[in-house]
Amino acid sequence: MTTPDRVITIGAWCLENGHRALLKLTGGRFPKRILGMTPLELHTTGRRSGQRRSTMLTAPICEPDRVVLIASKGGHTNHPDWYRNLVANPSIELTINHVTKPFTARTATPAEKSELWPRVVAAYRGYEGYQRNTERDIPVVICTPATSA
Numbered sequence: 131m132t133t134p135d136r137v138i139t140i141g142a143w144c145l146e147n148g149h150r151a152l153l154k155l156t157g158g159r160f161p162k163r164i165l166g167m168t169p170l171e172l173h174t175t176g177r178r179s180g181q182r183r184s185t186m187l188t189a190p191i192c193e194p195d196r197v198v199l200i201a202s203k204g205g206h207t208n209h210p211d212w213y214r215n216l217v218a219n220p221s222i223e224l225t226i227n228h229v230t231k232p233f234t235a236r237t238a239t240p241a242e243k244s245e246l247w248p249r250v251v252a253a254y255r256g257y258e259g260y261q262r263n264t265e266r267d268i269p270v271v272i273c274t275p276a277t278s279a
Contacts, residue, residue: 132263133205166253168192171225172199177218185212189226190253191246197224197233198246199271205263213269224273232276243270 167188174183191198201213216222216235223230238246250270251257261268 166190168197168226170197171230172212172216173223173225173230174212174215175219175221177215183212183215185210187212188254190250190257192226195274197226197273198238198250199235199273200250200257201269201271202257202260205260205268207264207266209266209269213271216271221276222273233273234276235271235273238270238272242272246270246272 167190169186169188170192172185172187174185175181176183187199189197189199201210203210203213217237220235222233222235224233247270257268
């Protein structure tokens with residue numbers, strides 16, 4: 131049985147806004163980990179508006195030279211807006227532990243995804259269920275620190 135998109139959308143809104151409220155109430159001290167993953171704020175440029183957009187996410191893989199994000203949207207039929215924004219403009223910023231830095235984002239190749247997916251699922255088993263819930267291939271996004279030209 132699949133979870134309806136409407137339920138996923140409501141759940142995602144609650145998680146996003148609950149996370150923001152918790153950070154505000156605790157002065158950013160909590161949460162440091164969510165379900166074994168690193169919480170972060172992703173800043174993208176709107177693909178149509180050109181305006182800065184921010185969303186709270188968790189990273190199943192967060193290393194000094196690479197942060198991996200999963201565009202699951204909880205198994206929703208459609209890709210999340212943040213993913214469509216970074217595909218249109220891969221210059222992003224990530225805020226991790228109160229530090230905002232520029233990154234470049236790209237969708238993992240099928241080979242990279244097959245290599246990363248076991249680590250992703252080991253960090254959070256829910257991603258397996260999200261993939262079963264949707265017919266779309268859930269993108270894995272690799273973010274690397276931006277280099278100065």
